[in-house]
Amino acid sequence: MSSDNDLLVGAGLVVSVLAAAALLPRSAKRDRGTDIAALPSRKSRPRPGASVRAARRLNRAAGMLAASVLADSSVEHYRGSFKNKAMYTPLVVSALTLATSAHGTADMRPFAHRLRDGGYLLAAATGLMGTGFHVYNVTRKVGGFSWQNLFYGAPLGAPMAILLSGLLGFCSERVRETSRSRRPHVFGLPAARTIAAVTAAGLLGTSGEAGLLHFRGAFHDPFMAVPVTLPPLGAAMLLNAAARDPDKTHDRRHRLTRVWMWLLAAMGFAGVGFHAYGVSRNMGGWRNWSQNVLNGPPLPAPPSFTGLALAGLAALGLMREHPDA
Known part of the structure; x- marks a missing residue:
């Protein structure tokens, strides 16, 4: 009976989010702080430029995060035998978000897409609900919020990856629909700096x-310290870039930050290799892959750093082309 209720709740969530998204583009235009009558028509708007390039970069970042969530939740929830039918939800939603991001990456038009908006909002809502489920999973165990339960219960930070994917994708649609003659905004704030701040928060949470x-x-391998040291430094660099006065910001000042983001992107892929090595060190190695992949370090987790690094690069690129964004 509870499984049926979970499915009904999930279906209701999908319908409500998509219905809200259908009304979003109209309301989003009203929130721009610019008179719509003063804007050029769709046909006479400038050709795709910096805003579309930044939006497509954000689509790629959201897609990388969604791919990481899809693979990671598939393994972890399979290990949990899908005891709760709601555990299928992140698989479906992350696959939808990945397809949505691929569509956005290929789209060269400077207009937001209603279905993409709906998909990204659904991903964000799923991340919030998943966090609630994981917190409940930890608190219902004997001892509540103890180290034992935090170590071996449902990972509290995992659902936030799909939330970040949805949020970055939603931001990409707001940036995309900005014409070349206007400063890109997200939620009424300068787009590049807002995205940089969101990415920095994501890096800190993922590093935690x-x-x-x-x-x-027990940090038995010295390289295990890398994902808890490099990302916080990258987050500080992004926050510094976001806090700078646009009139005093020069491209060369962000050069080190861009290099650091590329370093974090490479770190995400290198992490998969280290985790694969960790799997091989378990009894039976890769010959016993069906058990060791489930019990070893999670292979799909490190690319979430790559997705966030790509989002940081998108924010810096938009900041370079729109210094006041």
């Missing part, structure tokens, strides 16, 4: 999740 699990592993 990695730190918790690597602490469980």
Whole structure:
């Protein structure tokens, strides 16, 4: 009976989010702070430029995060035998978000898409609900919020990856629909700096999740300290870039930040290799992959850093082309 209720709740969530998204483009235009009558018609708007390039970069970042969530939740929820039917939800939603991001990456038009908006809003809502489920999973265990339950219960930070994917994708649609003659805004704030701040918060949260699990592993390998040191430094660089006065910001000042973002992107892929090595060190190695992949370090988790780094690069690129964004 509870499974049927979970499915009904999930279906209701999908319908409500898509219905809200259908009304979003009209309301979004009213929130721009610019008279719509003064804007050029769709046919006479400038050709796609910096805003579309930044939007497509954000689509790629959202897609990378969605791919990481899809693979990671598939493994982890399979290990949990899908005991709760709601555990299928992140698989479906992350696959939808990945397809949505691929569509956005290929779209060269400077207009927001209603279905993409709906898909990204659904991903964000799923991340919020998933966090609630994971908090409940930890608190219902004996001892509540204890180190034991935080180590071996549902990971509290995992659902936030699909939330970030949806939020970055939603921001991409707001940036995309900005004409070349106007400053890109997100929620009434300068787009590039807002995205940089959101990405920095995501890097800090993801680094904290990695730190918790690597602490469980006693940091037995020195390289386990990398994802808890490099991302916070990258987050500080992004926050510094977001806080700078646009009139005093020069491209060369962000050069180190861009290099650091590329370093974090590479770190995400390198992390998969380190986790694969960790799997091979378990009894039976890759010959016993069906058990060791489930019990070893999660292979799909590190690319979430790559997705966030791509979002940081998108924010810096938009900041370079629109210094006041």
